[in-house]
Amino acid sequence: MTKSPENDRKDGQPAMHRPPIVSPQAWEAARQQLLVKEKAQMRAHDALAAERRRMPWMAVEQAYAFAGPTGMVSLLDLFEGRRQLIIYRAFFEPGVFGWPEHACRGCSLGADQVAHLAHLNARDTTLAYASRAPQADIARLKARMGWKMPWYTIIDSFDADFGVAEWHGHNVFIHDGDRIFRTYFINSRGDEAMGTIWSYLDATPLGRQETWEDSPEGYPQSPPYKWWNWHNNYAAEASPDQKWVEVSDAGEAAFRNRDAGAKA
Template identity: 65%
Template sequence: MTTNEQIAQMKKPAVVSAEEWQNAWQEMLVKEKEFTRSRDALAAARRRMPWFAVEKEYVFEGPQGKVSLLDLFDGQRQLVLYRAFYDSNVYGWPEHACVGCSMGADQVSNLLHLHARDTSLVYASRGSQENIATLKQRMGWDAIPWFTITDDFDKDFGVDEWHGHNVFFRDEHDKIFRTYWVNSRGDEAMGNVWSYLDVTPLGRQELWEDSPEGYPQTEPYKWWRWHDAYGKEDAKWSNVVDNATVLLNL
């Protein structure tokens, strides 16, 4: 925590009138909108990256036993797999996983919103399932599917020495492709629905997005639900969105 002495020594910005502050905010808003459009363009570029076919078979250990990479999709079309460091040579073992990985796990949002966009999120570590189950319960991470790496998956996908998110796609023949990956400071932004969807090949799947021809897209906002209401039609919510469209600035 900062001390009063540290705060007193800070070179603080100018204090201005309400009108001057509003003008400064409007100038900043222009820059922020430019950043948002740039971020959208970057996500559009990701959706056009080439894919790498995953031919090798990988085996993970889960709560119910051995599973394949395909199993980790859990029926979804897309998979975001985060390599979290939790094993005997990691600081904090066995009570804690890696400090940074743990901060990331604390940020993970309700996975049902990702499932609604055909996307699965899982964590994978070298730790045993027994230890992982204890860790998840103690840290409040029960909702995150967390598997044990048993082979060279981490080495093959660049996450044997450092954390990272690998993104995979399952086609109509259940063939798996690696489509993207992000690590280091890129991982700092992960944790919410939008950050995950923006690194997937299908994106947010909304009509305003710049996606290749034929990609699935629906009207923005209308697919949103309370997390316990997915799979149910909600005409009233659609009507709210229709009436508020003029106010929703994409």
């Protein structure tokens, strides 16, 4: 009797029970069946993000300060002139495994998957990291690991006050003039999915700011795709290129028709 490859294990581990091997037609049928559930999950995600945009805001009353590359800065300074701010508390400090050569392995994995921030900035949103390590150590770590996000030193009770003294997490803020509000908080396994432009924007009070979203009246919105750009070209273009408008219009129509077909 000839053994199948999955049963011929030489490492002492139990044999892997693989799924059935089927024809292309049967495989496509199985994919379509699963796609129905995936579409439902995506719509549930969109509905949850819409609910998140309606969360109450908490006023930040204390004047928090941070050490930055050029000196002391306030929490409002961390917005860098944009309306929204996401702060990730990364563990890089004495006593953390890896110090002083490395930050926490989990926080470092998260930092490795952060997308190019120009796209997030184009939606009036800033991402910043914060740790208790001195700025000299943070600069050395960023250079060694190739990380580009702004990274500040916590010097007061910010981490304790916002639930990240003992564990990592993303705190989301918005400001109205000089007034700052906390709008959301993600930690534990919720942090695992963070890193894409969409995961960050979906956590913010203004969302992706696209016309298809269910947002409260008066929230900033623009057509999907139109604002997308090369990461080094946002400053050069005040409005989308006409050719890109034509391409994105066609893509938007195709996806709209496909989504309508899935609902039928």
